[in-house]
Amino acid sequence: MATRYQAPVGTGVGHVHLRVADLDRALAFYEGVLGFHVQARVGNAAAFLGARMAGGTVYHHHIGLNTWESRGSTPPPRGHTGLYHAEILYPSRADFAEAVSRILGAGWQLTGSTDHGISEAVYLDDPDGNGLELYRDRAPADWPRTAAGDLVMDLKPLDVDRLLTDRNSI
Numbered sequence: 001m002a003t004r005y006q007a008p009v010g011t012g013v014g015h016v017h018l019r020v021a022d023l024d025r026a027l028a029f030y031e032g033v034l035g036f037h038v039q040a041r042v043g044n045a046a047a048f049l050g051a052r053m054a055g056g057t058v059y060h061h062h063i064g065l066n067t068w069e070s071r072g073s074t075p076p077p078r079g080h081t082g083l084y085h086a087e088i089l090y091p092s093r094a095d096f097a098e099a100v101s102r103i104l105g106a107g108w109q110l111t112g113s114t115d116h117g118i119s120e121a122v123y124l125d126d127p128d129g130n131g132l133e134l135y136r137d138r139a140p141a142d143w144p145r146t147a148a149g150d151l152v153m154d155l156k157p158l159d160v161d162r163l164l165t166d167r168n169s170i
Contacts, residue, residue: 016086017064020128033106075129085131096136097167113158117144
């Protein structure tokens with residue numbers, strides 16, 4: 001019997017590349033609100049943004065934005081296939097709380113928030129209707145498990161007000 005293939009240790013999901021209607025509007029959100037750094041820009045057609053890595057270097061790009069097929073267009077209708085949401089993982093609860101504070105302070109509305117047990121997350125749409133999940137993982141030792149050792153992924157409400165109140169003491 002052949003063994004089932006498993007992705008190698010260290011495999012991850014790379015960057016997300018999004019179609020946007022207005023590059024400057026998208027940059028105002030991803031750079032101005034979320035704090036990603038523009039690493040390269042191709043006129044008014046595309047931009048590539050990264051976050052700082054350990055040591056201060058900015059990654060070549062975590063997020064690509066382009067208007068190649070979408071300049072001036074509208075978001076796809078709900079209920080159709082496509083990207084459900086892209087996720088942005090924050091390294092700590094304090095960093096996650098700061099990002100949520102910036103989102104709300106900039107006037108963005110959350111579409112949801114959840115405590116998954118393994119992680120805490122908030123959901124929102126970017127200026128082009130692309131779904132985003134901003135989250136932080138709990139330490140694997142703190143992940144809830146059944147008696148048999150299987151992960152338990154909860155859908156409990158996340159207390160966003162408490163997250164924001166706690167952010168200065170985290």
